Amino acid sequence: MSRSSRGYDESDVRIRPGKGTRPRTKTRPAHADADEAMVVSVDRGRWGCAIDADPDRIVVTMRARELGRTPIVVGDRVGVVGDTSGAKDTLARIVRVEDRTSVLRRTADDTDPYERIVVANADQLLIVTALADPPPRTGFVERALAAAYVGGLTPILALTKSDLADGADFRAAFAGLDLPIVAAGRDDDLAELHAVLAGKLTALVGHSGVGKSTLVNRLVPAADRATGVVSGVGKGRHTSTQSVALPVPGTADTWVVDTPGIRSFGLAHVSxxxxxxxxxxxxxxxxxxxxxxxxxxxxxxxxxxxxxxxxxxxxxxxxxxxxxxxxxxxxx
Structure with a gap:
């Protein structure tokens, strides 16, 4: 009997196997052997990481596929696998992001729903404010203080350009807050500030033009952060464009995070x-x-x-x- 006369049955149908025959699973590798590291820089899909927070062991990493779009910011503590030699043209992978102990957030303004994470796991927030040129703004400092307390950071006020004004009235505005205030002008001795920073991860924030990058260069001479001048309308030119963690020489486990100069500190995420x-x-x-x-x-x-x-x-x-x-x- 011919095939056409007897009809078709399931034996005549060929099933083409699918492209993937392995069952999908959500099980992810534990990466128990991953090296612990701290994120010190972020640049276009690449993260600089200090293995064991050692400034002499910086490796370039990418985000592992299993992390998806998990945000990774400066200060994050992560697990790293792959080539962690730090040799030229090597690339390791971030496979784990640890829970954060603190988060400094801000928004562009008070109506912006998008939160920008400035830094993670910082112990302290150094609010850099000039006493003149541009004139100090208590509102900015108070907003930064609120963000610090809400985010779990200890705030410190650093006053620059002390040669242009004594700042007595400005200091008095924060009486009763238990807020450490340190002198950080170009000609000021930084011994007190070094003592405050010792053994901590400290984020620096400030308006553009207040001398934040100049201060960073004094704390970390090898940083060579760009500095700018204040415009005629009292607003500084943006000089730092990316957050970066820098090791302070002479003291173990001491890092400062230089953040981009900002014109406003939105608190849309704060009740x-x-x-x-x-x-x-x-x-x-x-x-x-x-x-x-x-x-x-x-x-x-x-x-x-x-x-x-x-x-x-x-x-x-x-x-x-x-x-x-x-x-x-x-x-x-």
């Missing part, structure tokens, strides 16, 4: 309660506020305890309140 609780004197005051107080002041909150403060605390409360007003109607 109003986070902002108030960042300041010890304000946190104590609002314990006397009535239930449901938003701390925005009259007419919304006629009995807000912030209105009972005096001196530097009162000035700080009004600055914080202005932030709350900006954040009150925006998603956080």
């Amino acid at each position: 109003p309660d986070d902002v108030v609780n960042a300041f010890s004197d304000l946190r104590e005051a609002i314990e006397e506020c009535p239930r449901g107080c938003t701390h925005l002041g009259p007419p919304a909150d006629p009995e807000c305890a912030l209105d009972t403060l005096a001196g530097a605390s009162a000035r700080r409360a009004m600055a914080v309140r202005s932030m709350l007003v900006a954040l009150h109607d925006e998603p956080c």
Whole structure:
């Protein structure tokens, strides 16, 4: 009987095997033998990593496929496999990102929903502020303080260009905050600052033109960070374009992270309660506020305890309140 007369059955059908015959699995290799490292730089899909946080063992890495689009930033502690010799043209892989102990975040402004992670796992935040040229802004410092406390970093205020102004009034604005203030001008002795930084990972932030890169070059002479001048309108030219962790010579386990100069420190990711609780004197005051107080002041909150403060605390409360007003109607 011919095939055409008897018809077809399943034996006449050829099944073409698929391209992949191995079952898919979500099991990932443990990489128990991965070297521990700290991310010190990020540049176009490549990460510089210091093996065991050793500045003499820097390797170039890529992100392993199994990490997908996991964000990796300067300061992250990671697991690295592959060629970790650091030799020219070698490339290792980041296969694991450890949980972060602290995160410094900011947004472009108070309405921007996109959070930018400035640095991870930093112990301290050094807020670099010039006493003149450009003039100091208490608002910027208070915003940076709020971001530091919320992110788990200890803030420190570093004052540059002290030869142009004494800064007594500016210092007084932060009375009662238990905020260390150190002199960091071009002609100032940096011994006190070195003692504060010793054994820590410290991120530096500041407006463009305040002398942050100049300070970094004094702390790490081999860094050769670009410096700029302040424009005629009182705003500095951006000189640092990428965050980078740099080892401070002469002291073990001491790193500073130079971050790009910024013009604003948005707090869209921070809730109003986070902002108030960042300041010890304000946190104590609002314990006397009535239930449901938003701390925005009259007419919304006629009995807000912030209105009972005096001196530097009162000035700080009004600055914080202005932030709350900006954040009150925006998603956080």
